[in-house]
Amino acid sequence: MNIAADLSKTLKYTISADQCDSKWKGLKKTYKKIKDLNNTTGNKPKKWEFYYVMDNLLGNKPEVIPQAVCSSSEGLIINKVPERASTTKEIPINKGKRKASGVEFRHNEKMQKYDEFLHLFKLTVEHTIGRKVDEN
Template identity: 35%
Template sequence: MWKLIAHEISNLYKITIGPEKCENKWKVVDRSYKKFVDNNRKTGRGRKKFEFEAELDIIYGKKENIMPRILLTSTQVLRKAQSSSETHSTPLESFEPAIKNLISVEETALEAETRNVALHQTQNPSRKRSKRNITPAYKKQNEILIDIKNDLKNHYTEKTG
C-alpha cells in the first residue's frame, strides 16, 4: 500500500519519495490528530487547531477509540447520537438513583468486610500491645510537661477572665 502511495505522489508532484517515508509521515499525522482530539476534549485546556482536521474527522468519525459514544463530565453524561455527530447531554442527576444504589452496595460490602476483620481480630488476637516501661526519667519528664500545661492553662484563664 505504501509503495502505491509513494508511486502516486512521485508521479503527481514529480518528486522522489520512498514508501517508508510515506508510512512514517502518516504515523506522525495520525498521532498528532489523536493528541489534538484528546487536548480539545480536556477541560481547562486551550483549544488547538489541526491542519487536516476535516479530512481526519471523515476518516475517523465512526471509530470509538477516537470519538467515544459516551463522555462523562463532572455534571453530565454526553452521548453521541447514532445518526449524526451531534452530542446529547443528560444531567448527572438523572443517574443519581443508580449511583446511590452502587454506592450503597459498595458501602454494604465494605461494612461486611470491616465486621469480618473485627470479628477475626477478637477471636484470634494476633498480639498484645506492650505497655510502656515507666522509668524514673520518664516520670520526671512527664511531671515537667504536666506542670507546663497547667501553667499555660492558668495564664490563659487569668488573661481572659
C-alpha cells in the first residue's frame, strides 16, 4: 500500500512519499523526546495528544527502549521490556502448506507498520483540519 497515494486520494490533495516520511520521522522524534523527558526524575510530565498512539506503536521497540545499556559507573544493564497488549491486528504469516520466508515476514511486518502509520497520519490530518477524514 502506498500511504502517500491513499492520503492524496482521500484528502483530494497531493501528498508525496517524502512528505509522509518526513511527518513520520517528526512524530517519532517528538515521541522519543517526550518519553525521555517524562522518564527523567524531577521533570513535570509533558503531554502530547498523540503520545499514547505513538507509545502503542513504538513503546517496546529497541530504538526507543534499548534492550541493554552500558555505563562506566554501573556496567551492563539489561532492560526488561514489559509485554503490552497489542491493539493492532496480527498478520498471519503461515498460510497454506509452506512457511513464510524471512523476506515475506519482514514485508508483512513493514506493511502492518505502514497501516498503523496511515491510521496515525489520518488522525493527525483530522486534528489539523478539524474534521473526520473518509476512509474510502
